[in-house]
Amino acid sequence: TQLLEQSPQFLSIQEGENLTVYCNSSSVFSSLQWYRQEPGEGPVLLVTVVTGGEVKKLKRLTFQFGDARKDSSLHITAAQPGDTGLYLCAGARETSGSRLTFGEGTQLTVNP
Amino acid sequence: EAQVTQNPRYLITVTGKKLTVTCSQNMNHEYMSWYRQDPGLGLRQIYYSMNVEVTDKGDVPEGYKVSRKEKRNFPLILESPSPNQTSLYFCASRPFASGRWNEQFFGPGTRLTVL
Numbered sequence: 001t002q003l004l005e006q007s008p009q010f011l012s013i014q015e016g017e018n019l020t021v022y023c024n025s026s027s028v029f030s031s032l033q034w035y036r037q038e039p040g041e042g043p044v045l046l047v048t049v050v051t052g053g054e055v056k057k058l059k060r061l062t063f064q065f066g067d068a069r070k071d072s073s074l075h076i077t078a079a080q081p082g083d084t085g086l087y088l089c090a091g092a093r094e095t096s097g098s099r100l101t102f103g104e105g106t107q108l109t110v111n112p
Numbered sequence: 113e114a115q116v117t118q119n120p121r122y123l124i125t126v127t128g129k130k131l132t133v134t135c136s137q138n139m140n141h142e143y144m145s146w147y148r149q150d151p152g153l154g155l156r157q158i159y160y161s162m163n164v165e166v167t168d169k170g171d172v173p174e175g176y177k178v179s180r181k182e183k184r185n186f187p188l189i190l191e192s193p194s195p196n197q198t199s200l201y202f203c204a205s206r207p208f209a210s211g212r213w214n215e216q217f218f219g220p221g222t223r224l225t226v227l
Contacts, residue, residue, distance in 0.1 A: 009152075033216075042116075042202050042218025043155070088154065099170060100216070102147075104154035 003027060004091055004103035012109040013079055021074045021106045023089035030092050032065055032072045033100070037086040079110045114139045116219035118203050124225045125193055133188045133222050135203030141217075142208035144186040145170070146178065148199040149221075155202065161186055162208055193226040200224075 005024045013019055023032070031050040035043035047056050049065035049072065056063045060083075062075040076083055089103045116137045125131055137144065145160040147170075157170030161180040175197055177189040186205075190197060200223050206216040 004154075006154075040220070042204070042221055044218070045215045048215075090155075099157060099160065100145075101157075101171075102155040104152055 003101045004089055006087075006089060006103035006106050008106060009104065010107050010109075012111065015080055015110055015112050016078055017110075019076050019079055019108070021076075021087055021108070022071070023073070023091075023103050024071045025091065026070065027091075027093055028069050030069070032069075032089060032091045034063055034072070034074055035088040035090060037088060037105075043086075043088055076108075079108075081110045081112050084108060084110050114217070116203055116205055116217050118201075118219040118222050120222060121220065122223050124227065126227050127194055128192050131190050131193060131224075133190075133201060133203075133224070135186045135188065135219060136184050137186075137203075137205040137217070138184065139205060139207075139217065140183065141205040142183070144180065144203065144205045145216075146176070146186070146188045147202045147204065148172065148197075149202060150199050158188070158201075193224075195226050198224060198226045 007022045033048045034046045036046055037043040047063045052067045052069045054065045060077045064073050087106045090100045092100050119134045142163045146158040147155040149155050156172045158176050159170050159178040161167045164180055164183050167178050167180055180186055200221050202221050203219040204216045207214045
């Protein structure tokens with residue numbers, strides 16, 4: 001069982017549509033990160049959220065950390081083909097020291 | 113340019129033949145880590161190191177060894193590879209600051225196939 005469950009696992013949408021990706025857990029995280037990975041490359045950090053209820057915006061991407069710090073969401077407005085990629089959430093638990101746990105990822109395809 | 117490099121990028125080998133995947137970072141980061149990425153399972157941590165001569169097991173350490181003799185290098189060693197170690201491997205590094213998470217930089221990945 002994954003500690004961090006991402007949904008959906010696959011998402012194919014048309015350019016201009018909005019979408020939300022979810023990252024859920026029964027565990028509390030001291031911080032949560034979102035990464036984007038393109039084929040043939042390593043993940044690249046998009047954002048880190050650390051406070052329950054925190055909302056961060058990165059252009060058309062909005063990230064939210066749940067009040068209880070057990071879940072997070074990534075919302076993309078007016079998706080573009082350049083947003084295509086694998087989106088990964090990763091959480092650091094207070095009890096896990098320096099270890100980061102990743103979700104299984106959401107593969108997003110934005111069709112022109 | 114600040115980066116994490118891995119070599120080789122692609123490797124096909126046979127069961128039981130020892131191999132080493134090298135990882136090097138030029139950012140003077142204390143923390144380095146190895147992950148494997150498999151479909152449907154995401155990234156799973158194999159080993160990590162918080163500084164020179166300090167290494168610890170991650171979630172899936174069986175069948176792997178690491179060493180951290182220098183700050184910039186963190187090689188991954190497979191003493192006797194088996195087919196279930198066929199995977200995409202990533203090395204990563206970040207500054208270590210107790211109590212907060214800094215940006216983790218990933219290498220480009222090594223695709224390993226064990227026949």
